[in-house]
Amino acid sequence: MAQGMHTHEDGTKTVGSFSLEAAKVRPELRSGIDKPYFESLLTQLNENGYVIIEKLISTEAVEKIKEEMLGFMEYDGRNDFEGYKTRRMYSVIERSFACNPLIDHPLILALLDSVLMQNYLLSQMQAINVYPGEVRQPLHHDDSFYPIARPRAPLGAATIWAIDDFKADNGATMVLPKSHSWGDRQPTDIDPDELIPAVMPAGSVVFFLGTTWHCAGANNTDQPRMAVTAQYCEPWARQQENFSLSISKERAKLCSDEIQSMLGYSMLYPFIGFVNGRDPKRLLK
Numbered sequence: 001m002a003q004g005m006h007t008h009e010d011g012t013k014t015v016g017s018f019s020l021e022a023a024k025v026r027p028e029l030r031s032g033i034d035k036p037y038f039e040s041l042l043t044q045l046n047e048n049g050y051v052i053i054e055k056l057i058s059t060e061a062v063e064k065i066k067e068e069m070l071g072f073m074e075y076d077g078r079n080d081f082e083g084y085k086t087r088r089m090y091s092v093i094e095r096s097f098a099c100n101p102l103i104d105h106p107l108i109l110a111l112l113d114s115v116l117m118q119n120y121l122l123s124q125m126q127a128i129n130v131y132p133g134e135v136r137q138p139l140h141h142d143d144s145f146y147p148i149a150r151p152r153a154p155l156g157a158a159t160i161w162a163i164d165d166f167k168a169d170n171g172a173t174m175v176l177p178k179s180h181s182w183g184d185r186q187p188t189d190i191d192p193d194e195l196i197p198a199v200m201p202a203g204s205v206v207f208f209l210g211t212t213w214h215c216a217g218a219n220n221t222d223q224p225r226m227a228v229t230a231q232y233c234e235p236w237a238r239q240q241e242n243f244s245l246s247i248s249k250e251r252a253k254l255c256s257d258e259i260q261s262m263l264g265y266s267m268l269y270p271f272i273g274f275v276n277g278r279d280p281k282r283l284l285k
Ligand SMILES: O=C(O)CCC(=O)C(=O)O
Pocket: 081, 128, 160, 171, 172, 173, 174, 214, 215, 216, 217, 227
């Protein structure tokens, strides 16, 4: 059934008779998005590997998210990466729908449309609360666990939403501009000043490519810093969180079509993701 990928002389890629380029949604087809504004975001994303979009959700939405997430964040991290003074909540959708408008925000979907193939997936989602005294997280890029050498196109993209104001000293996500285009270079030789804190008011988001090096900053203040991250991957890549097991069908049924699709109730036609040879979306009917 499976056939190898073939790159043609004009650069188009096919798997058997299936065109990978044709599988991309055209962002201009999404309605209600201001084209010049969107193009400016895309230019920043492609040039720097990240883009900050300020105040994309309301103060009320931010407050609701904060209140609901705090109730579930009881345990400190278990290693350097999670952060010993950081609390995380996984399987968010199983416990709360407050973050759903972040996952399928139209502007975020439009950016994803231009980076990933149609029917891209939610790879993982977490609320992350960085407490006072936390040190800087190790630098990483989010698609590093897929064993495919760099330089290459990103295999995913991520959002980190500020639920508290992100400040230079309270743990704001730090990004390494232009690191998305690095090859196998590791960030061992960087000047710390090259790391840019994603300073932004609550309700804003930093969107970056799976190849962009970044980390949570140190929290040198006396207040926690909350974020929500939704990370997405190509529809042929394995999701980090096994949503088929962690999010019940009953909860998935209450999500939007887009979120259902991103949880895994979708296919990359013709052969990836089927259940009994057919589109798994039927299971939610
Ligand atoms: O909390 C943050 O600002 C970044 C966290 C992060 O990159 C991660 O845990 O993968």
